[in-house]
Amino acid sequence: MKQDLTAAAEEHSLEIECIWPGQATLGECPIWDERRQCLFWIDSLEKKIWRSDVAGAGAQAYKLPDLIGSIGLCSDGRFVSGLASGFAFIDISSDPVGVEWIGNPEPEKADTRLNDGKVDRQGRFWCGTMNQDFATPNASLYRLDPDLAWHRLETGFTVSNGIAFSLDGKTLYFSDSRVDRSFQYSLDPVTGELSDCRGFVDTTAYEGRIDGATVDADGNYWGALFDGSAVGCFTADGKMMRHIKLPVTCPTMCAFGGPQMDVLFVTSARFSMNEAQIAAETLAGGLFAIRGLGVRGIPEPRFDAT
Ligand SMILES: O=C(O)[C@H](O)[C@@H](O)[C@H](O)[C@H](O)CO
Numbered sequence: 654m655k656q657d658l659t660a661a662a663e664e665h666s667l668e669i670e671c672i673w674p675g676q677a678t679l680g681e682c683p684i685w686d687e688r689r690q691c692l693f694w695i696d697s698l699e700k701k702i703w704r705s706d707v708a709g710a711g712a713q714a715y716k717l718p719d720l721i722g723s724i725g726l727c728s729d730g731r732f733v734s735g736l737a738s739g740f741a742f743i744d745i746s747s748d749p750v751g752v753e754w755i756g757n758p759e760p761e762k763a764d765t766r767l768n769d770g771k772v773d774r775q776g777r778f779w780c781g782t783m784n785q786d787f788a789t790p791n792a793s794l795y796r797l798d799p800d801l802a803w804h805r806l807e808t809g810f811t812v813s814n815g816i817a818f819s820l821d822g823k824t825l826y827f828s829d830s831r832v833d834r835s836f837q838y839s840l841d842p843v844t845g846e847l848s849d850c851r852g853f854v855d856t857t858a859y860e861g862r863i864d865g866a867t868v869d870a871d872g873n874y875w876g877a878l879f880d881g882s883a884v885g886c887f888t889a890d891g892k893m894m895r896h897i898k899l900p901v902t903c904p905t906m907c908a909f910g911g912p913q914m915d916v917l918f919v920t921s922a923r924f925s926m927n928e929a930q931i932a933a934e935t936l937a938g939g940l941f942a943i944r945g946l947g948v949r950g951i952p953e954p955r956f957d958a959t
Contacts, residue, residue: 669897672705674935676923677922680697680938681694681865683908683910683919684725684953685952691705691706694918695721697768704745717752719752720736721737722737722770723770725953725956726955731745737767739758740757740801755797758793758795769781769783769906773822774954775845779825790832792810793807820868821842822842825838830879833857835852837853855891856878861880864878864906874888878904879905884907901934903921903926910950914950916943917942918943919940919943
């Protein structure tokens with residue numbers, strides 16, 4: 654029996670707007686670029702990076718040669734990314750888009766691909782794989798360092814998700830979404846080593862499972878609740894503080910942005926829905942902006958190859 658959140662949850666002063674009703678198959682990875690003052694997000698399965706202004710206007714897509722799991726900002730204006738066949742830099746300033754391959758951490762595994770990823774406070778790119786059957790527990794968590802060497806930190810997951818970092822960079826958040834588990838690790842900011850894996854949010858108490866996530870300027874953790882039609886905000890010790898309902902079943906990832914860093918952008922997906930569900934949920938795959946939260950994010954750190 655899932656917890657009844659209706660009493661604690663409703664927040665009537667919020668404005669929730671679908672700012673891009675573009676029906677992504679698998680929208681993911683919203684990221685605010687404070688230098689360009691624009692929003693980027695991806696459609697993993699349609700092999701695209703999308704860009705728009707803060708209001709979703711002027712949306713344009715950049716076509717990629719491969720499925721894409723995640724992007725992070727680089728200090729040189731490119732993206733560091735987890736593509737299905739490996740880590741790569743992506744340069745959207747050229748046409749066609751420039752792709753500089755870094756390497757495939759799992760060339761021996763035909764059934765996995767890189768999925769959720771994020772740059773940590775020290776500028777390293779963390780990215781986890783997922784099994785494309787969403788079930789076999791042979792996915793791993795990797796750290797790509799500025800010297801472009803990658804390191805496998807953990808293994809045995811189904812779908813890597815929920816990667817985010819505490820403000821002091823000493824905690825890594827992670828979720829294995831298909832088994833509905835979320836964790837915290839102690840992260841040594843200097844060496845990038847992980848230790849002391851412990852349970853974080855008990856998402857089995859709520860509808861949905863933690864997909865993509867971010868940490869706000871107060872140090873609280875915001876996670877998209879895939880199959881739960883909501884985003885949840887959790888304290889650093891795993892207690893749900895806020896639960897914000899969305900008009901789509903499958904929100905996938907959230908990130909703060911906008912000139913004041915006070916808008917929460919949320920991507921969503923439709924790949925897991927059947928035809929009847931898609932017909933009933935026309936906004937599925939859209940990009941949402943939640944305003945009026947009274948919370949800000951902080952700019953994303955950048956990856957800087959040495
Ligand atoms: O089903 C789930 O539990 C997962 O959350 C996925 O569906 C994600 O969206 C994943 O990140 C795919 O890229």
